[in-house]
Amino acid sequence: MQQAAVAFGQAAFLARPLRRPPHRLGWAEAGGVAAGRGRASLPRPRLSASLSIGAGGYGDEHAPLFPRQQAWDPYKILGVDHDASEEEIRSARNFLLKQYAGHEETEEAIEGAYEKIIMKSYSHRKKSKINLKSKIQKQVEESPSWFKAMLGFFEVPSAEIISRRLALFAFIAGWSIVTSAETGPTFQLALSLVSCIYFLNEKMKNLSRASMTGFGVFVGGWIVGSLLVPVIPTFAIPPTWSIELLSSLVAYVFLFLGCTFLK
Numbered sequence: 001m002q003q004a005a006v007a008f009g010q011a012a013f014l015a016r017p018l019r020r021p022p023h024r025l026g027w028a029e030a031g032g033v034a035a036g037r038g039r040a041s042l043p044r045p046r047l048s049a050s051l052s053i054g055a056g057g058y059g060d061e062h063a064p065l066f067p068r069q070q071a072w073d074p075y076k077i078l079g080v081d082h083d084a085s086e087e088e089i090r091s092a093r094n095f096l097l098k099q100y101a102g103h104e105e106t107e108e109a110i111e112g113a114y115e116k117i118i119m120k121s122y123s124h125r126k127k128s129k130i131n132l133k134s135k136i137q138k139q140v141e142e143s144p145s146w147f148k149a150m151l152g153f154f155e156v157p158s159a160e161i162i163s164r165r166l167a168l169f170a171f172i173a174g175w176s177i178v179t180s181a182e183t184g185p186t187f188q189l190a191l192s193l194v195s196c197i198y199f200l201n202e203k204m205k206n207l208s209r210a211s212m213t214g215f216g217v218f219v220g221g222w223i224v225g226s227l228l229v230p231v232i233p234t235f236a237i238p239p240t241w242s243i244e245l246l247s248s249l250v251a252y253v254f255l256f257l258g259c260t261f262l263k
Helices: 002-015 027-036 074-078 086-099 104-142 145-151 159-179 186-204 207-231 243-261
Strands: none
Touching (some): 074 086, 074 104, 086 104, 159 186, 186 243
C-alpha cells in the first residue's frame, strides 16, 4: 500500500503544468504592448539640438547661436586680426553671414562689426590725408621766400583736366612713334605746341603771354631731350627711334606739364 501511494504522488507531480518565471518587458516591448492595449506609449528621452556650428554646443536652448555675438571688439566678432586687409575682412563677413544665415541677431552682430571696422578704416585714411596736407602746408610756410615765389607760378587742377590733357599728349606721342620712320614728328610737334598755347590761354586770358610761355616750355623740353638722349643706354632704345623722335617725346612731357600745372 505504501509503495502504491508513493507511485501515485510521483505521477501527480509529473502531470502538473510547468510555470515559467515572469518575463520583464524591455522599454520598446512595454511601449508596444501599451500601445496595443490602447494606452499611451512610454515617453522617449529628448535630445537637445541647440548645437551651434563651430561653437562646441550649448546645453541651454536659449544660448546665442553665434559664440562671439556678445564680444565688444568688432575684429574679434569677425575673427580677423587688427592688421587684416579690407579684402580679408569682407571675406570673413561673407563667410559668417552664409554660415549663420537665418539667425537675425547673429546677422546684425556681424553686419555691425563689419561697418565699425570699415568706418574706422575710412576715418583713419581721412585723418592721414589731413595730416599729410597739414605737414605739406607747414613745410611750405617754413620754406625760403624764393621757393614760395616759385610755387606761386604753379597750380594743381582737377583730376579730370589732368587726365584729358594727358590722354591728348599721349596720343600725339604714340602718333609720332608710329609715323616717325616715314615723315618724322614735325607735324606732331607743331600740334602739341599749339595745344599747349591754347590751354595756357584759357588760364592766362592773354594770348601773347600764353604763346611766349608755351614756346619757352617747348624750347626747354627740346634742349633737355637733346642732352638726355646721349645718356640713355643704346640697348634701351629701339633701333628705329631717331634722336629727333626721342627729343620730341621729352618735349611732349614738358608741354603737358607746362599747360597743366603752370598758372
